[in-house]
Amino acid sequence: MKKNFDEGKALKQILHSQKPDGSFGSIVNTYYVLPVLGRKSLVNISSSHCKPAVVDENDAIKDFMNQVGEKWHIHISLWIGNDRTVERTLALKVPANSSFYRVMEFAAIVDDKYKFEYSMRNRKPFIYSISGLQDDPENGVFWFLFTSIHEMKKELRPTTKSPADIIQGTSSTWYSGTNAARGTNNIAKYTNI
Numbered sequence: 001m002k003k004n005f006d007e008g009k010a011l012k013q014i015l016h017s018q019k020p021d022g023s024f025g026s027i028v029n030t031y032y033v034l035p036v037l038g039r040k041s042l043v044n045i046s047s048s049h050c051k052p053a054v055v056d057e058n059d060a061i062k063d064f065m066n067q068v069g070e071k072w073h074i075h076i077s078l079w080i081g082n083d084r085t086v087e088r089t090l091a092l093k094v095p096a097n098s099s100f101y102r103v104m105e106f107a108a109i110v111d112d113k114y115k116f117e118y119s120m121r122n123r124k125p126f127i128y129s130i131s132g133l134q135d136d137p138e139n140g141v142f143w144f145l146f147t148s149i150h151e152m153k154k155e156l157r158p159t160t161k162s163p164a165d166i167i168q169g170t171s172s173t174w175y176s177g178t179n180a181a182r183g184t185n186n187i188a189k190y191t192n193i
Helices: 007-014 027-038 044-045 055-065 100-110
Strands: 071-080 086-095 114-123 126-130 142-149 172-179 184-192
Touching: 007 027, 055 086, 055 100, 071 100, 086 100, 126 142
Parallel strands: none
Antiparallel strands: 071 086, 071 184, 114 126, 142 172, 172 184
């Protein structure tokens, strides 16, 4: 039996039918053509896995801050110790509807004192260290997340949400690292003004 198939001509014919937008006429046609162009079958493609894209955190933050549209003016404050031995406040302009986590990331780039560490639970970040002060279960020190609906009333409610799930609006968000035995209180506060 004579081999009558010319692979080169077949590929040229397929590429000749490609549209200016890169498709091959329809989603279905493109779906079937792409594996052929890669010299693979659909079975090969279904068993291969793409590597996740590597995203530089600093580039992601720059993109976040350069978004067009409405901006919120916020203050993010850090108070360490009962006598506020370290006290810092940043005034930032962030895209509207930014999560508390995104604001924390931006503040950490602007000022090292705002650097924080987190662990991932259910694909969400949960903070365990702010400004080098880590949760310390042996000494009863933990960072807890609180929200306040009415800034003037100073009524804080603890929340179990991730900071990535908290969008400000007109409320405040607080991280409080407390140790009742020592009476120390460390606070990171974010207020939309």
